[in-house]
Amino acid sequence: MIKADERREEIADYVIKLGQVRIDDLVEHFGVSRMTIHRHIDRLAQQGVLRKLHGAVTVQPSGLYESAFRYRVTVNRAEKDALARAALDYVEAGQVVMLDDSSTANAVATLLLDVKPLTVITNSVATAALLTNVDDIDFICLGGQYHGTYNAYIGIVCENAVAQLRANVLICSASAITGTTAFIQDPNVVRVKQAMMAASVKRILLIDHAKFDRIALHVFDDLTSFDVVLATEGLGDARAQALERAGVKLRIVKTKAP
Amino acid sequence: MIKADERREEIADYVIKLGQVRIDDLVEHFGVSRMTIHRHIDRLAQQGVLRKLHGAVTVQPSGLYESAFRYRVTVNRAEKDALARAALDYVEAGQVVMLDDSSTANAVATLLLDVKPLTVITNSVATAALLTNVDDIDFICLGGQYHGTYNAYIGIVCENAVAQLRANVLICSASAITGTTAFIQDPNVVRVKQAMMAASVKRILLIDHAKFDRIALHVFDDLTSFDVVLATEGLGDARAQALERAGVKLRIVKTKAP
DNA sequence: CGCATTGACGTTAACTTAACATGGCGATAT
DNA sequence: ATATCGCCATGTTAAGTTAACGTCAATGCG
Missing domain, CATH: 1.10.10.10 (Winged helix-like DNA-binding domain superfamily/Winged helix DNA-binding domain)
Structure with a gap:
């Protein structure tokens, strides 16, 4: 272990x-x-x-x-897995789940295989490969321009595809967090994620603590826009309390009980 | 060989x-x-x-x-390859090429790897896998609902994605041909293909002769709508002449020069 | 306190791969 | 026409990998 x-x-x-x-x-x-x-x-x-x-x-x-x-x-598989497992609490059989192109969301996808039936939407090629040909999972791929760095489809085509759909819950991640702001490095990726936010009833952000107190080029959204922000325990009490005071619905996920 | x-x-x-x-x-x-x-x-x-x-x-x-x-x-790789090679005559470097979810178009994709630079659009998962991470090929995947039977993305999302794009040339196939009518079995697939037709300046149909004198459930389009119809030689002179008399721009492709 | 469960690790036999060698076949040059 | 080159398909063998099973320790649970 x-x-x-x-x-x-x-x-x-x-x-x-x-x-x-x-x-x-x-x-x-x-x-x-x-x-x-x-x-x-x-x-x-x-x-x-x-x-x-x-x-x-x-x-x-x-x-x-x-x-x-x-x-x-x-x-950090342990952290990612812990976050993914916690994220499952917000998904119910029969729902429509949207996943972004993050590796964290991909970890969620592996667990979703047991929550059937389900409709899953993503722009991640890795996640698409996971969900293809699974019984009782209706899979919708968001197309768009392929971007090798993210191994995902992005761009206008992708944004418009998202805009046509509605999901019960969005599970996504971000590149960096500072204060109550989530950042993403790539401008085209940020647009896709923002479209996903707009297309989802419930929004869940998964963040491992190493991403806090860093920035990236583009503002993604404020943490208060999410219904739940799941973070790993390394975050620390001080930061956790500050976030909660700022109105962030924070939930700390234990990596493991040693 | x-x-x-x-x-x-x-x-x-x-x-x-x-x-x-x-x-x-x-x-x-x-x-x-x-x-x-x-x-x-x-x-x-x-x-x-x-x-x-x-x-x-x-x-x-x-x-x-x-x-x-x-x-x-x-x-039927020999026939398919011959058709695919012939189809290359209608593609030039720098163009935007649209490929449908047929295995014939997939064969074309393998040859397109040498015609760079190129922008390629498809809804076929197999073709997507081929074109992903190829230098000098800008790849756009048409998303949509995944359909295992065709190993492709189809449905409304896909149709709308197509409608946002324009290609210099469409290379596609059909399930069956009777007279001058091309058929497709699945209603959702036919809609995607028709959207592709509307989104392309030049349209090329690739058909191996075994598909002639058969029908499928839905009418796809008339053969005269295509700029070129490429068929394998087993088609026969009689049928070829009849098609040409009907105004179809037919080109017979030799499978092999023995 | 057993007793089942889980995960890490070792061992072996079966299996797969890389790398090189061989031979056929068509193409081009002589 | 014949020689030669190069390309494939194939065979051969050694090295490498995998599946399957067994052991052991840690964990969980009644």
């Missing part, structure tokens, strides 16, 4: 440091069985941190810059 | 007949090396006809290719 996560983190650090590592080197370096190394790197590869190469692993080519940081954010 | 396609067709038939087959059985049944079987089924899996299962292969569960007829349409 915790230990496995730490082991994965060590592996990722090691691979990131060297750029490319043979699997046998990992076996030797960490002194565990080849099978265990495989299981670890499979998970890291699935998270998009590493890439398997038949005999070796490399860092994912795109995220060269803040690799260590990005990894840390990505690997 | 031809022979390899036939071998793949035999393999697919065999797997479809039995539903699931162990790879060793295929090796024995066809009397070739395990490696060759792997290479064949890898390709079939990539085409979405089969699914590999570590030691065995099954038919793709989505239902799209389960009927032998459906499969044959898919695997």
Whole structure:
């Protein structure tokens, strides 16, 4: 559990440091069985941190810059899962659920597979792949211009598609939070998310605490616009109280009971 | 080449007949090396006809290719490739190309990878997967309700998305042809295709000869509405002449020069 | 306090892949 | 026409990966 996560983190650090590592080197370096190394790197590869190469692993080519940081954010699977599980409380069978292109919302999608029947709407290609061909899930993909960085469809076509639809609940995330303002880096993404806000009866924001006290280029919305803001516990009491005083419907999600 | 396609067709038939087959059985049944079987089924899996299962292969569960007829349409690769190659004559670098959800248009997409730069629009999930993350191809996905039978997005959302766009050329197919009328079986699909017709300057229909003298539930359009109708040579002189007399801009495509 | 459950890990046999070698076949040049 | 080149399909083998099963420890629960 915790230990496995730490082991994965060590592996990722090691691979990131060297750029490319043979699997046998990992076996030797960490002194565990080849099978265990495989299981670890499979998970890291699935998270998009590493890439398997038949005999070796490399860092994912795109995220060269803040690799260590990005990894840390990505690997926060425990936090993401906790947020996703908490978000399920706001979804009922039979409803229409809208998901944005965040990896957090994607984590929610994996859990939605058990809340059937359901209609799900998203512009995320990863989430689309998850929901395609699932019995009792009516899936609507929001089209638009494909954007590789987000692995999602965005742009005018997407905004207009959203505007035609209505969802019971929107589950989304943001790039950064400062005060009671949520930010998004990309102007086209922000428009899509704002359209999603307008098209949903209930709005839920999922934020891991590492995103607080940061900004990004564009203002997305005020936290008070959301029916619930789910944050992980690392947020801290001081900030939590400040948000609640400002009228934010905050709910702290425990990552794990250790 | 031809022979390899036939071998793949035999393999697919065999797997479809039995539903699931162990790879060793295929090796024995066809009397070739395990490696060759792997290479064949890898390709079939990539085409979405089969699914590999570590030691065995099954038919793709989505239902799209389960009927032998459906499969044959898919695997008639020689005809499809010939049509697709011919269709390339009507596409120039820099244009906006719209592709429908037919497997024939999907074959065109594979060839479009070399005609860059290009903007491509489609509602086919298979084609979307092909065009995603290709340099110098600007890809726009038409969203909508996912329909597993066609592995495509259709419905009102899709129709409206099409209506917002304009393409230089539409490349599409139909379920059946009788006289000078093209038919499509599904009412929702027909609406999307008609919207595509309205959104394109030039319209190209790709038809393999097996579809002639058949009907389907809904009228799609008259063949004279297309700027070019590409048909495979099995069509026959009599029918070809009749179509031309009726004002159809017909072009016969040779499958292969033997 | 058992007793079931869960997750991590190891072991092995079966399976898959990469990489290189072979041979056929058509195309182009001589 | 014949030689040669290059491309595929195929075979062969070694290296690598996976599934399946078993063990063990931690956790949860009556």
